Amino acid sequence: xxxxxxxxxxxxxxxxxxxxxxxxxxxxxxxxxxxxxxxxxxxxxxxxxxxxxxxxxxxxxxxxxxxxxxxxxxxxxxxxxxxxxxxxxxxxxxxxxxxxxxxxxxxxxxxxxxxxxxxxxxxxxxxxxxxxxxxxxxxxxxxxxxxxxxxxxxxxxxxxxxxxxxxxxxxxxxxxxxxxxxxxxxxxxxxxxxxxxxxxxxxxxxxxxxxxxxxxxxxxxxxxxxxxxxxxxxxxxxxxxxxxxxxxxxxxxxxxxxxxxxxxxxxxxxxxxxxxxxxxxxxxxxxxxxxxxxxxxxxxxxxxxxxxxxxxxxxxxxxxxxxxxxxxxxxxxxxxxxxxxxxxxxxxxxxxxx
Amino acid sequence: xxxxxxxxxxxxxxxxxxxxxxxxxxxxxxxxxxxxxxxxxxxxxxxxxxxxxxxxxxxxxxxxxxxxxxxxxxxxxxxxxxxxxxxxxxxxxxxxxxxxxxxxxxxxxxxxxxxxxxxxxxxxxxxxxxxxxxxxxxxxxxxxxxxxxxxxxxxxxxxxxxxxxxxxxxxxxxxxxxxxxxxxxxxxxxxxxxxxxxxxxxxxxxxxxxxxxxxxxxxxxxxxxxxxxxxxxxxxxxxxxxxxxxxxxxxxxxxxxxxxxxxxxxxxxxxxxxxxxxxxxxxxxxxxxxxxxxxxxxxxxxxxxxxxxxxxxxxxxxxxxxxxxxxxxxxxxxxxxxxxxxxxxxxxxxxxxxxxxxxxxxxxxxxxxxxxxxxxxxxxxxxxxx
Numbered sequence: 001x002x003x004x005x006x007x008x009x010x011x012x013x014x015x016x017x018x019x020x021x022x023x024x025x026x027x028x029x030x031x032x033x034x035x036x037x038x039x040x041x042x043x044x045x046x047x048x049x050x051x052x053x054x055x056x057x058x059x060x061x062x063x064x065x066x067x068x069x070x071x072x073x074x075x076x077x078x079x080x081x082x083x084x085x086x087x088x089x090x091x092x093x094x095x096x097x098x099x100x101x102x103x104x105x106x107x108x109x110x111x112x113x114x115x116x117x118x119x120x121x122x123x124x125x126x127x128x129x130x131x132x133x134x135x136x137x138x139x140x141x142x143x144x145x146x147x148x149x150x151x152x153x154x155x156x157x158x159x160x161x162x163x164x165x166x167x168x169x170x171x172x173x174x175x176x177x178x179x180x181x182x183x184x185x186x187x188x189x190x191x192x193x194x195x196x197x198x199x200x201x202x203x204x205x206x207x208x209x210x211x212x213x214x215x216x217x218x219x220x221x222x223x224x225x226x227x228x229x230x231x232x233x234x235x236x237x238x239x240x241x242x243x244x245x246x247x248x249x250x251x252x253x254x255x256x257x258x259x260x261x262x263x264x265x266x267x268x269x270x271x272x273x274x275x276x277x278x279x280x281x282x283x284x285x286x287x288x289x290x291x292x293x294x295x296x297x298x299x300x301x302x303x304x305x306x307x308x309x310x311x312x313x314x315x316x317x318x319x320x321x322x323x324x325x326x327x328x329x330x331x332x333x334x335x336x337x338x339x340x341x342x343x344x345x346x347x348x349x350x351x352x353x354x
Numbered sequence: 355x356x357x358x359x360x361x362x363x364x365x366x367x368x369x370x371x372x373x374x375x376x377x378x379x380x381x382x383x384x385x386x387x388x389x390x391x392x393x394x395x396x397x398x399x400x401x402x403x404x405x406x407x408x409x410x411x412x413x414x415x416x417x418x419x420x421x422x423x424x425x426x427x428x429x430x431x432x433x434x435x436x437x438x439x440x441x442x443x444x445x446x447x448x449x450x451x452x453x454x455x456x457x458x459x460x461x462x463x464x465x466x467x468x469x470x471x472x473x474x475x476x477x478x479x480x481x482x483x484x485x486x487x488x489x490x491x492x493x494x495x496x497x498x499x500x501x502x503x504x505x506x507x508x509x510x511x512x513x514x515x516x517x518x519x520x521x522x523x524x525x526x527x528x529x530x531x532x533x534x535x536x537x538x539x540x541x542x543x544x545x546x547x548x549x550x551x552x553x554x555x556x557x558x559x560x561x562x563x564x565x566x567x568x569x570x571x572x573x574x575x576x577x578x579x580x581x582x583x584x585x586x587x588x589x590x591x592x593x594x595x596x597x598x599x600x601x602x603x604x605x606x607x608x609x610x611x612x613x614x615x616x617x618x619x620x621x622x623x624x625x626x627x628x629x630x631x632x633x634x635x636x637x638x639x640x641x642x643x644x645x646x647x648x649x650x651x652x653x654x655x656x657x658x659x660x661x662x663x664x665x666x667x668x669x670x671x672x673x674x675x676x677x678x679x680x681x682x683x684x685x686x687x688x689x690x691x692x693x694x695x696x697x698x699x700x701x702x703x704x705x706x707x708x709x710x711x712x713x714x715x716x717x718x719x720x721x722x723x724x725x726x727x728x729x730x731x732x733x734x735x736x737x738x739x740x
Contacts, residue, residue, distance in 0.1 A: 145703065189683040216737075224738070225737070238740060240730065240734035240739045241731075243734060243737055244734050244737070246669075248733070251672045252676060254361055255651050256644075258362070259655075266365070280644035283640065283645075284644050284647075284648040331640065332639075333637045335644060336639035338637065340627055340628065343629065344625035347624055347643070349641070354365060354654075
């Protein structure tokens with residue numbers, strides 16, 4: 001699964017292995033791992049993978065960036081790498097150069113809105129913003145009377161109500177009250193909040209798929225070590241079949257997420273086919289996070305329920321990622337509406353489009 | 355990493371899309387001509403010999419096989435497209451689909467040249483039907499417990515015993531079966547079974563229909579009494595069938611037929627809810643479509659790996675496990691959602707009739723061609739657990 005066939009992923013995996021080892025991080029209660037990890041990622045140009053050279057980034061392909069997020073999921077990386085990548089990508093859509101440092105995107109939920117008033121100021125209250133509290137800048141998608149704009153905002157100008165998601169990562173409420181952006185540009189034609197949500201959703205899907213790969217890996221390993229009733233628990237058929245189901249969920253998540261990433265990386269526009277891919281990935285990966293994570297915990301028994309064990313770093317984060325950029329129920333409703341609207345006889349042609 | 359599972363995103367090449375258009379046009383013509391009704395999966399007679407010949411004439415049977423045997427030397431991905439379009443249209447494929455998917459490839463690999471030259475072109479023309487003789491009254495999932503004997507005699511073998519649950523045996527021209535040529539050894543309980551090509555409709559073979567809970571008669575008991583099989587009908591190594599069985603499983607297990615068997619109820623539900631569904635229907639349909647899409651992408655991915663010459667046995671087993679469980683649950687989920695469909699929906703009766711049949715079909719889906727339990731055992735072995 002961890003097939004490092006590109007230099008971006010290889011670089012990232014080396015950094016993760018050196019500076020984001022889940023057991024080391026788990027033992028470190030002070031969070032002293034965060035700064036060196038972020039510094040190493042930044043020096044390698046990874047947070048701005050999706051930003052071209054002329055806008056201050058490292059100009060990796062969409063495909064390489066997606067593969068990087070899958071690798072980050074395998075390490076349950078808990079710094080705003082995905083968020084900064086998405087923010088840089090969003091800014092680049094408006095030809096806005098990315099600043100240095102941690103960023104995140106507003107809004108991070110399809111139901112929240114930031115509005116742009118006639119004076120060029122931004123207002124709105126958006127919830128569930130990943131790493132909102134630690135971000136230096138926000139990449140903002142705003143709705144004004146002339147359509148959709150993309151803006152770069154100084155995080156110091158926002159009011160932040162800090163919160164944590166179920167994975168213990170920052171998930172904050174951010175309020176902009178007539179904030180003047182550093183830069184603001186109109187979004188390209190056809191680009192809207194749905195586009196941002198689909199892109200964010202596929203990013204989260206890849207992270208969930210990565211986390212499931214690791215959960216499968218450590219669950220299989222644990223079952224081959226743990227002895228009960230005088231034999232390894234991996235020899236019990238009930239445990240074997242549970243792990244086979246976990247492999248299925250992990251495989252489904254990986255297939256859905258990488259397929260959607262491939263669709264976006266090769267699409268000319270966010271049409272119905274891309275919508276199907278991206279929405280399906282978020283729905284199916286979220287389902288897999290629940291089912292697969294549940295099995296990983298069942299196999300581990302009580303030890304997996306402890307803070308000292310690394311399992312929760314993957315299982316809880318995968319569950320938390322379900323909520324960002326539209327939950328599975330949100331996307332299911334939207335996808336269902338799309339399918340119904342196209343009509344029964346157009347369902348199969350849509351499914352069979354790739 | 356413990357498990358090197360791969361599901362690379364495969365994009366179907368342009369030639370597949372052209373082919374898909376041809377298949378759709380062909381099926382539309384067949385439907386217009388009254389060959390079959392796509393809304394009626396519960397037809398009583400599932401055998402359509404003339405349709406089978408017309409599919410053969412299109413070059414869509416044995417598509418991937420060498421031209422000298424009547425094949426087209428096309429790719430597995432092209433075959434995939436034909437298979438899925440046939441399945442979604444509820445086309446009557448019973449007569450040819452086992453031969454095309456499974457029996458032909460076995461013959462290609464293990465049959466002597468004269469047999470290949472005789473039989474494969476006839477499969478490609480859609481003229482002959484195959485059955486698979488695996489299960490016996492006391493040997494189902496435990497394939498290697500098979501007892502039906504093949505006893506060496508002058509110029510061939512005499513077969514005695516019974517195969518059961520044999521789909522299409524009542525219409526089949528041939529069967530590929532495993533028979534016991536030697537007892538199992540202490541070291542290897544899988545030893546002693548040999549694969550044979552059986553010509554049906556011959557003395558010493560009696561086919562008895564078995565009624566299924568759907569009301570159909572698609573599987574059978576096949577009783578062999580001193581049935582003679584000539585030496586050149588042995589397929590592969592004597593006593594070594596166990597070595598031959600596993601590599602074909604990836605083909606058998608990962609195709610679109612492993613998640614599309616009850617698909618028609620989903621289409622009909624979408625029709626029944628209309629263009630403006632309520633939130634409940636929309637969410638239900640959205641989830642089912644996301645799950646369907648994911649399985650299809652997994653299945654296409656396996657087809658792509660097969661095309662690349664790989665043997666993704668574990669990945670294929672995962673596709674069948676997830677796919678068959680899904681297609682089994684699908685009629686029940688659609689029933690949940692259909693409960694609130696307006697009385698006035700024009701296709702309400704069609705949907706109800708289809709659900710009735712799909713719900714009766716559902717139990718077999720996780721049994722046929724390798725039970726869920728067997729598949730999970732194979733996946734567990736792939737994970738290094740056994």
